[in-house]
Amino acid sequence: MLIEGFGQEGQERLAGARVTAVGLGGLGSPLAIYLAAAGVGRLTLCDYKEVDAPDLNRQVLHWEGDVGRAKADSALEKLRALNPRIRIEVIKDPVSRENVRGLVEGSDVVVDCLDNFDTRYLLNEACVGLGIPLVHAAVEGLRGQATTVVPGKSPCLRCVIPVAPQRKAVFPIIGFTAGFLAMVEAAETVKLITGVGETLAGKLLVADLGDNSYQVLETRKNPDCPTCGSR
Amino acid sequence: MIRIRFFAGFRDEVGKAEIEVEPRGGATLGELLEGLKENYPGLGKVLEEGNAIFALNQEVVEANTRVKDGDEVAVFPPVSGG
Numbered sequence: 043m044l045i046e047g048f049g050q051e052g053q054e055r056l057a058g059a060r061v062t063a064v065g066l067g068g069l070g071s072p073l074a075i076y077l078a079a080a081g082v083g084r085l086t087l088c089d090y091k092e093v094d095a096p097d098l099n100r101q102v103l104h105w106e107g108d109v110g111r112a113k114a115d116s117a118l119e120k121l122r123a124l125n126p127r128i129r130i131e132v133i134k135d136p137v138s139r140e141n142v143r144g145l146v147e148g149s150d151v152v153v154d155c156l157d158n159f160d161t162r163y164l165l166n167e168a169c170v171g172l173g174i175p176l177v178h179a180a181v182e183g184l185r186g187q188a189t190t191v192v193p194g195k196s197p198c199l200r201c202v203i204p205v206a207p208q209r210k211a212v213f214p215i216i217g218f219t220a221g222f223l224a225m226v227e228a229a230e231t232v233k234l235i236t237g238v239g240e241t242l243a244g245k246l247l248v249a250d251l252g253d254n255s256y257q258v259l260e261t262r263k264n265p266d267c268p269t270c271g272s273r
Numbered sequence: 274m275i276r277i278r279f280f281a282g283f284r285d286e287v288g289k290a291e292i293e294v295e296p297r298g299g300a301t302l303g304e305l306l307e308g309l310k311e312n313y314p315g316l317g318k319v320l321e322e323g324n325a326i327f328a329l330n331q332e333v334v335e336a337n338t339r340v341k342d343g344d345e346v347a348v349f350p351p352v353s354g355g
C-alpha cells in the first residue's frame with residue numbers, strides 16, 4: 043500500500059514504527075482501522091472491557107456478534123484480517139499508575155483513545171517522563187478536542203487542560219464525531235512518524251460538528267505544570 | 274470593548290453566543306466574567322473549575338490572565354468521552 047505524498051521513505055517509516063493506542067472504543071476503533079490500513083508496522087492496542095450493545099453505533103471494529111467478547115479480541119481478529127503483514131498485540135489490563143510506563147515504553151507514538159481524564163493524566167505523565175509523543179482527543183455529542191504533546195517541545199496535556207472536565211452522568215457520543223476526531227488522531231500519528239506536515243503540538247483543535255466551527259488555538263506551556271513544569 | 278464568545282453548551286447556559294463588555298482597568302478574564310454573573314446567572318456554571326477552556330485572542334490562557342480593550346475571549350467546554 044502506498045500513500046500519495048509520503049513516498050517510499052514515508053511508507054518505510056510507517057512500517058518501522060510502533061504505535062500504542064489506549065482504548066478501543068469510539069476513538070480507538072476507527073483509529074486502529076486506519077493505522078492498520080496505512081501499514082504502521084507494529085500496533086499495540088489496549089482495552090480491558092467487553093463489547094456492549096449500545097457501543098456499536100460508534101465502535102466500528104466491533105459488530106453485532108461480538109457483544110460480550112473482549113474488545114481486544116474482537117479488534118485483533120478484524121485488524122489481522124485487514125492487514126496480515128503488520129504485527130498487532132493486544133493488552134487486556136486496565137491502565138494503572140503501576141503499569142503505565144511499561145505499557146507505553148518503546149512506542150514511537152502513543153494515542154489517547156480513552157474516555158476519562160484520570161487515565162489520560164497517567165498516560166500524559168508516562169509519555170512526558172519517557173519522551174514519547176502523545177496524541178490526545180476526546181469527544182461528546184457533536185463536539186471534540188484534540189492536541190499533540192511532544193515532550194520537551196510542546197505543552198503537555200495537563201498544561202492545556204489542567205483540571206479534568208466535569209463528567210456528566212450520561213452523555214451521547216455520536217459515531218461520526220468520534221470518527222472525525224479519530225481521523226485527526228490518525229493524521230497526527232502519521233505526521234509524527236513520517237515528518238510530513240504540521241502537527242497540533244502547541245495547538246488545541248476545538249471542533250463542533252453541530253455548527254461547523256473548527257478552531258485551532260495556540261497553547262502555552264505552564265511553567266508550574268505538575269507534569270512538565272520546570273519550576 | 275472586549276468581545277466574549279461562548280461555544281457549545283455554554284451558549285445555552287449563558288443564553289447568548291456573544292457578549293460585549295467595557296474593559297475595566299487591570300481586570301483578569303475571571304474577574305471580568307465574575308462581574309457579568311449578575312446579568313447572566315448561567316455564567317456561574319461556566320466558571321466552575323474544570324468546566325471551561327478560555328482562549329484570549331486565539332490562545333489558550335488561564336482565568337487569571339489580564340484582559341484589555343480590543344481583546345477577544347472565547348469560552349469552550351472541554352469534553353472527556355471517547
Ligand SMILES: [Zn+2]
Pocket residue numbers: 197198199200201202264267268269270271
Ligand atoms: Zn505540562
